[in-house]
Amino acid sequence: MADEPIRVLLVDDHAVVRRGLRTFLETYEDIEVVGEAASGAEGIALVQRLLPDVVLMDLVMPEMDGIAATRAVRAASPATQVIVLTSYSEDERIFPAIKAGALSYLLKDVGPEELVRAIRAARRGEATLHPAVATRLMRELTQTRTSPLDELTEREREVLACIARGMSNAEIARHLVIGERTVKTHVSNILSKLHLQDRTQAALLAVRERLVPLDPPQS
Structure with a gap:
């Protein structure tokens, strides 16, 4: 329900990043961090058990990368939205992540309030893209090629x-x-x-x- 907290799962192999995100997000009454995972495989297991509303997903992790994990998350819990939160903005990471089912793609230089807005938007099924990512996607969509x-x-x-x-x-x-x-x-x-x-x-x-x-x- 809309008045219930947004249940968020953090998936990132850096403990400092997870701790910082948890500390910040827990200052908001409408957001609840329900779990943390240090790898894609661990994240999938937690999604299956916790069924969070939103997953904040890193891309480069051990065992299973964020792209494969995103695909598995969407298969295991279609109602769970994935927000990629990464340091990488290359085409070879953006497009596979979106194709794998990520709703939003943000870089780790995102402002705190922007991140919270993205989480709230994801709860509504609305995408949020870092400006650099949006530019790349628009370029890809508007390019004309015969094949x-x-x-x-x-x-x-x-x-x-x-x-x-x-x-x-x-x-x-x-x-x-x-x-x-x-x-x-x-x-x-x-x-x-x-x-x-x-x-x-x-x-x-x-x-x-x-x-x-x-x-x-x-x-």
Whole structure:
């Protein structure tokens, strides 16, 4: 209910950060810090048990990063909103975090009152973005490209086509006559440039963009 405190879970591997956030947030009568976690895996377990309204999620943590944890949190408790609170504003972190289900994305230089407003807004299902993040998202949305694959080099497109055909890194290396370590580098670059999480998403995008046929012939 609207008159009940907003139940917040803190997920950050730095104890000093968690302590500072708890001390500050507990000065507000409408916010209750219900728990703390030092890793993504621990955060998921607490979400399943506590069902908080809002999770303040760091991105770089041991065991499981904040992006994977965000995805798991949203699956375990769809009513729980995730606010990313991080020091990183690079595209390769912003877009995967939003795709994973984060409602808001704030940097750790955010003002105290701004953070509280973001928590209250998240309770209502409203997003809050750091200005730098909002600019990057708007740029991504307004860019005109014939295909997201335009970001890739010709070799990366060849590797992506092989991924879409279900080939392993070793198979791709043999097929393209390159080293397996080079294949791994290409795969990493492909996922980063296309803001994807894994090879499955990459394969689906390759099919959608008609890089390979929907039902490639069997060799």
